[in-house]
Amino acid sequence: MVAVDWFEGPREALAGLFELADDSPAAVSRYRExxxxxxxxxxxxxxxxxxxxAGERAGEAEVKSLAVREDRQGAGVGRMLVERAVAVCRQEHRPTLLVATAAADTRVLGFYQRLGFRLLRVERDVFTPQAGYPAMEVDGIPLRDQVWLSLDLQGSARAGTAAATGLRVTRHTERLDELAAFYRDGLGLTEIGRFRDHDGCDGVLLEVPGTGTHLELTTGGGHGAPSPHPQSLLVLYLGEEKAVRAAASRLAADPVTPANPYWAAHATTFQDPDGFQVVLVPEHWEPGKVAR
Structure with a gap:
């Protein structure tokens, strides 16, 4: 079980994580304490x-350093840390949370944007030899510029509690690779991480694009897969008939008839490798609308 709390000891004990987050020892030494x-x-x-x-402006806060041990990356630990920091800043009534990262690292940029951060500004020539950074590339992109992102904490709070609430649905399976391929390659969910041998379990994390909602598939740990039920459904609102047809084409499988006649009339239903049904709706989701 992973828990997040405040660190009270000497920062030297976290030297390895600070070094993992920043390639300049000189820069780390200036801000580590x-x-x-x-x-x-x-x-x-x-x-x-x-x-x-503390950020540069009154009340603002900044994520200055963030790192997860390399053998534990991809399991949602970084997200847990950021979400706890966001919760702390909201409790302290801070207006904004800032973070700066390398413009070349598109993976990290995507991580923060999935958490609701927005691009703010670019600083050129931050990662230079003069600042203690070696000449290097990230995915073939020279490491030079820094991108600032911001999260509007007051706006998120005004939008209601749903904006601050995350949802992750977890399902155990004995067909992890097959099931992950069904939801990723067939239905278009985005794979955002994997983990191995966490208390005997392996897993894959998938995100429903544009929602921040996750489907976590796990296997192992001495547990069997649950039995499917005709009314245990995953309903995806794809927005248009074209998107439903595209997903059906990628799945290359025949639709099934759902138990609920409403979905039989208004959507297309498929069965995943474990026998659970997934309903694809050719409409946009409208909060507050009662479907039937």
């Missing part, structure tokens, strides 16, 4: 950290 640090622990072992410092 600033602000507060959250840590993610698996038992007594620290597997990730997030440093939270």
């Amino acid at each position: 600033l602000g507060r640090v959250l840590v993610a622990r698996d038992g007594v072992t620290v597997i990730g950290h997030l440093q939270l410092i």
